[in-house]
Amino acid sequence: MSYKILPFRFDRFNDNEVIISNEVGEFIFISNHEFENFVNYKLDLQSEIFLDLKSKQILTDTEIAPMVMILATKYRTKKNVLSNFTCLHMVVPTLRCNSNCIYCQVSRKDTVVENDRFNMDKSTAKKIVDMIFQSPSPIIKIEFQGGDPLLNFEIVKYITEYAELCNLFKKKDLEFVICTNLTLITEKHLEFFKKHNVQISTSIDGPRNLHVKNRPLLDTSINSYDVLIDKIKLCRKYLGENSVAALMTTSKFSLNRFKEIIDEYVTSGVKTIFLRSLNPYGFAKRNESSVGYKMDMFVENYIEALNYIIDINIKGTYFIEYFASLLLTRMLTPFSTGFVDMQSPAGVAISGVIYNYNGNVYVSDEARMLAAMGNDKFLMGNVHENSYQELFNSEFLHSLIKSSCLECLPECASCVYQSFCGADPVRNYSEQGDIIGNRPSSELCKRNKKIMHYVLSLIKKKDDNLDKVFWSWITKNPRINDKVYRELP
Ligand code: SF4
Incomplete structure (x- = not known):
């Protein structure tokens, strides 16, 4: 031989x-x-x-x-991303929200009706920060999720200031992000965010009529899009031109409108988009027949949109599609990328973790979404009752992580796309009833395979223009190499 x-x-x-x-x-x-x-x-x-x-x-x-x-x-x-253990700590200061998004995946609570019942209190906030700083990770990113965190701004403030105080001793690389629909943001909030270097992440679902259809406010006399655009301008005035990152979620009404959505982003001066399909939790699950769609339709739209974005770049406007650039980084560089939703082993608790308003700790945001639907399968414990060791070194977590290595999962083990993909035991469980899942009938696997195949077919063309666009995404996007990127306003 x-x-x-x-x-x-x-x-x-x-x-x-x-x-x-x-x-x-x-x-x-x-x-x-x-x-x-x-x-x-x-x-x-x-x-x-x-x-x-x-x-x-x-x-x-x-x-x-x-x-x-x-x-x-x-x-x-x-696999270097694993060496840092948990970097991303998502905190839910409140479940209350003034939006009435048709696909709300976290089962938000009404601002008025539910009042303070779903707000985090100070003692819980303190316990959470103390827990966060027990993480061995040298990088700590605290991401405020909701509901809309601005509805409990006192706790956002408290957590930020207390975390900074703790960090005087711990000396970690500490970052803050707030995920908000922006409609409630004021100059007072922005002054605080400027002082503490809090980044802003929001949602723009497309042009005016689409954004309002997907993300109306509870108070229907206010147009959610008009307020959002005004507030983006206000954020830029205080925090600078590139201060607002945005994401979109695809509802049934977004299909066949991706070009308009992208144009909206370009016009608003936002430089990245993450074309995301719906997650089957909360109102998205409950209203599946009215807001959902087949994954094939999403992929078809995604591919058309990706071609459109590439074309925009070739014509001279720098604009990134996040998912494609993540895949390109995995395909074209030797480096580790830490997108917590798509890792092997899964990022559950070891890359990202979420602390709910009541101190309950879940392995991922999706696990929290599942809990809001009445299923606490992925509850790790509570900051008032459990120690760091009990939460992060439990038998439950060990076994969950062992069961989420693509390298040993059926079909993934022999899949040619394995090195670019990731496991999602929570999604497997919620869609298919067990954490291992069944790949041939998995919608997520279908989406990933088709998109990876398409991106690889573009790389295969060895086209100079395409290569220039791809490498500009890989090398210039600060978030691509961010170990802990994940924001869901
Ligand atoms: S594409 Fe599907 S089969 Fe392949 S690694 Fe990803 S989830 Fe597994």
């Missing part, structure tokens, strides 16, 4: 080509004929394809041990 084959995965890419990938995310497209030669040890040792496969450690004609060392180094780099 003139060469040895190292571990690899493969799949048919199109009628004429196979895609091969390995554990460290190296990949290559190879013709059917070459593939047959490769697996039958018939490749010419001088051929280009042989050298390409060798350079990606998919085969070797030398000793195996040094190759394993190279692969191990690359593997450690790819």
Whole structure:
């Protein structure tokens, strides 16, 4: 045998080509004929394809041990995100909200009717900050979620100031983000955010009529879009041009309108978009027939939108689609990317964790959403009752994480896209009734596979313009390499 084959995965890419990938995310497209030669040890040792496969450690004609060392180094780099343990700490100061979004995934509580019952109190806030600072991570990002956190601004203020005080001793890289619909933001809030360097993340679902349809306010006499646009201007006045990041959520009414949505972002001066499908929780689940859609329809819209965004970039406007740029970073660089919703093992509690208004701690925001629907399966404990060790070193968490490594999950274990993908045990459980899940019938797997296949087909074109756009996204987007990025206003 003139060469040895190292571990690899493969799949048919199109009628004429196979895609091969390995554990460290190296990949290559190879013709059917070459593939047959490769697996039958018939490749010419001088051929280009042989050298390409060798350079990606998919085969070797030398000793195996040094190759394993190279692969191990690359593997450690790819999984580096795990070395920090929990960086992202999401805190829910209140479940109350003045919006009435048709797809609300957190089952928000009415501002007036529910009054203070769903507000966090100071003793809970203090316990949460004390818990957060027990995390060994050198980076701590505290992200205020809701409801709308501005409806309990006193607690936002308290947590920010108390965290800064704790950090005088802990000396971590401390960041704050507030996820808000912005409609309630005032100059007083902005002065505080400026002083404490709190970043703002909001939702823009598209042009006026679409935004209002998806995200009306409870007070129907106020137009949610008009207020949002005014408040974005106010934020920029206080915090600078690039101070507001935004996300969109796709409802049934957003389909076939992605170009308009993107135009809205470009016109508003927001430089990134994250084209997100609905999560099946809260009102989105309850109102599935009126706001939901088939994942195939989302993917079709996504691909059309991605092409449109690429075109905008080629014509000279720098504008990033977040999900594609995350995949590109995973595909084209050796580095680790820490998007908590798509990691292996899953980011549940070890990358991101959420503290509810009452001190309950959940492994992810989706776990909190599930709890709001009456299912506490992913409750880790409560900051008033449990120690850090009890919460983060529990049998429950160990077993959940062991069950969320793609490397050993059925179908994922042999999937060619594995190195770019991630596990979501909470979503598996909520959609399919168990944390392992069944890939052939998983909507999320279907979405990921189709989008990854499309992004890879663009890389395969080796088109100069496309490459320039992709590398500008990878290298210039500060959030891509952010270990803890995840904001859901
Ligand atoms: S979830 Fe689907 S696309 Fe992702 S690794 Fe598993 S089988 Fe592959």
